Amino acid sequence: MNTQKQVQDYYGKQLQGSDDLKTNACCDPASMPEYIKPILAKIHPEVDSRYYGCGLVIPPQLEGLKILDLGSGAGRDAYLLSALVGEHGKVIGVDMTPEQLVVANEYKTFHANQFQLSQPNVEFIQGYLESLDTLGLEEGSFDIIVSNCVLNLSTDKLAVLKSAFKLLKPGGEFYFSDVYADRRIPTHLQNDPVLYGECLSGALYWNDFLNLSKQAGFLDPRLVNDRPLTIENAKLEAKVDPIKFYSATYRLFKISELESDCEDYGQAVKYLGGIAESDRYFDLDGHHRFQKGKVEAVCGNTLRMLQDTRFNPYFEFYGDWKQHFGLFEGCGKQLPFNAQQVDLSCC
Ligand SMILES: C[S@@+](CC[C@H](N)C(=O)[O-])C[C@H]1O[C@@H](n2cnc3c(N)ncnc32)[C@H](O)[C@@H]1O
Incomplete structure (x- = not known):
């Protein structure tokens, strides 16, 4: 069989x-x-x-x-x-x-x-x-x-x-x-x-x-x-x-513009309330709870998951895609390099 x-x-x-x-x-x-x-x-x-x-x-x-x-x-x-x-x-x-x-x-x-x-x-x-x-x-x-x-x-x-x-x-x-x-x-x-x-x-x-x-x-x-x-x-x-x-x-x-990592464009969102059965706060996933009325910084991917989906009418969106500020550390990843500068020479 x-x-x-x-x-x-x-x-x-x-x-x-x-x-x-x-x-x-x-x-x-x-x-x-x-x-x-x-x-x-x-x-x-x-x-x-x-x-x-x-x-x-x-x-x-x-x-x-x-x-x-x-x-x-x-x-x-x-x-x-x-x-x-x-x-x-x-x-x-x-x-x-x-x-x-x-x-x-x-x-x-x-x-x-x-x-x-x-x-x-x-x-x-x-x-x-x-x-x-x-x-x-x-x-x-x-x-x-x-x-x-x-x-x-x-x-x-x-x-x-x-x-x-x-x-x-x-x-x-x-x-x-x-x-x-x-x-x-x-x-x-x-x-x-x-x-x-x-x-x-x-x-x-x-x-x-x-x-x-x-x-x-x-x-x-x-x-x-x-x-x-x-x-x-x-x-x-x-x-x-x-x-x-x-x-x-x-x-x-399914959002074609998503990136493989959480990137920081200096954007933010505010949950306005109103999602059925979730008026006081909205949980996008296990790490993102949006409280009604609070402006919260988000990575580009999270913004798209709220802006380009059925959740759009329940949020206000701030910022654009003009300037990139590196990885969005709020999603858990970090700069891989040692931040301490010890030597300015290249060899
Ligand atoms: C663990 S049961 C879960 C059923 C249902 N989702 C639930 O929560 O009660 C798995 C179900 O998936 C179906 N299934 C497993 N493999 C499948 C496949 N390759 N194509 C279609 N159905 C499949 C089985 O027939 C079974 O009904």
Whole structure:
């Protein structure tokens, strides 16, 4: 059986619900924001019981948007997003496993009624993430692409990242949670069907992930949040020891002018408030919280992530691109040279 068939078998036949998982790698105990809890309570129990995600893939300000969910499974995230994009939005889920799609498709009308939509705004398509270009999805048409604990299962992760880049609108974002490892995973572990199916041994070494993202066109991946994974299964833990695993949510913006590093042009932004569910402050990523009313210095990339995206109406922008002041140290990088001058001669 090839890897894709093995994964299909795992999610279609072996697992009947999240209680059947052998580790807690795919299951997300992260606390749910208050505004999502009442929506979650309206999700059909069968859909909810087949949730295998590892993070929360619900960025703010979704009304009216078109969203693609890669590896949508039984549809829990797609239906949460359906409520948030509302009557004028649309959610499309893609998954390769027929058994998952049967459950997802079963409850389209149920959820349209739960969320008081005049008709279902969710569609599920059977397909492989490695060949998204064969599914009739329009390039440059999605505001957001989400995915929850799926990229690690893909046999061609670069192809998936490249397709996501093509399918997004300019200014759109790939906002997704996945499992990462602190080192490259040896082949014998990658070939273990349970470790692979449980979202562990297909995980990317985090630095390989960052480089693949850049190759795909996402030049400045932003880490939103992360947590260490505990496997809580002594046999499987012993097999992977000493590899450490993390669940992390990244946001990758499709903005062609982004630079590979955070550069300082002396620019600043002020959050005006008004982003849905995030009025007092707005978290762009794990290192950038913008308080309403406060002018904050930003690098050129951060400015573009706020100015060239759906967040534009909620910010005021200061400065231009005329003068460059070197690296923006606020994003963590520093001048590599020793600042102390000891000798003026060149030899
Ligand atoms: C860990 S589950 C996550 C499902 C869903 N995102 C959730 O949070 O419940 C992984 C899902 O990805 C799907 N999947 C894995 N590899 C895939 C691929 N190459 N193409 C399409 N779907 C894939 C599986 O069928 C499965 O439904």
